[in-house]
Amino acid sequence: MTVDILPNMTTDDRHPATEDLRLTKVLAALADPARLATVRTIAALGDSPCVELRQAAGLTITQPTFSHHQRVLREAGIIRERVQGAQRILSIRREDLDACFPGLLDSVLSTPERLLSDR
């Protein structure tokens, strides 16, 4: 008798399963300027390592702070991390987000930059 083999790649104890995504958590994660900029930068550049993203997104925060934001985005189910050697490649969980909240990601990504700032 064998144990379950999960077909869901994203359930690795660090990433929430698709069915566990929650709107309020996703919105809260996207509501921070640094995190929003990070997500939009991944969308613009494609999957990238943290080090590159932090710079490309024009963030003036330190590495531990970026690491914190990365964690919030991951735990909300917005980004996925995959290990590649010594670095983590971040990507957007686009299919999962589109499946749960159709139109939300597109809306957030297509908002012009001048409507972002504040706070």
Next chain:
Amino acid sequence: MTVDILPNMTTDDRHPATEDLRLTKVLAALADPARLATVRTIAALGDSPCVELRQAAGLTITQPTFSHHQRVLREAGIIRERVQGAQRILSIRREDLDACFPGLLDSVLSTPERLLSDR
């Protein structure tokens, strides 16, 4: 020489002008369960006074707390208040939101209830 006459109804010092809406502020306002429920209830019932909304949304918060959330939603540009006798009628600024962030409101309103809770 005359002074400017603003054609923008929403600029009454309590409601931000359409061009002053900001994505992070809107997302932050929607990220709270009580506020999200309020907005969705307005969408479901149509424009309604606070007293009715607080109950219809199934909120267990006190009146001052509701008043606080109402203020956050108003200052983010999500709802409009109009005075009618002794009460305030709340409505969603749908056209303004759709103009600034196409698809965002629809996405948030059409998310099934089971994907809301948490936190």
Next chain:
DNA sequence: GAAGTATATCGACAGTCATCGATCTTATCG
């Protein structure tokens, strides 16, 4: 294996936020 690079974790701290009870304001209705 030593040095360097990428990221995570920890503990502290300051600022923000949701919440409440008490009170004030304003309008309606006898």
Next chain:
DNA sequence: CGATAAGATCGATGACTGTCGATATACTTC
């Protein structure tokens, strides 16, 4: 005018959050 009803405002409080420096972990390269 007095009573009631709808909201707003104030001040306090506890919880959460963004930020950092210091340190730990893990991989790579020499």
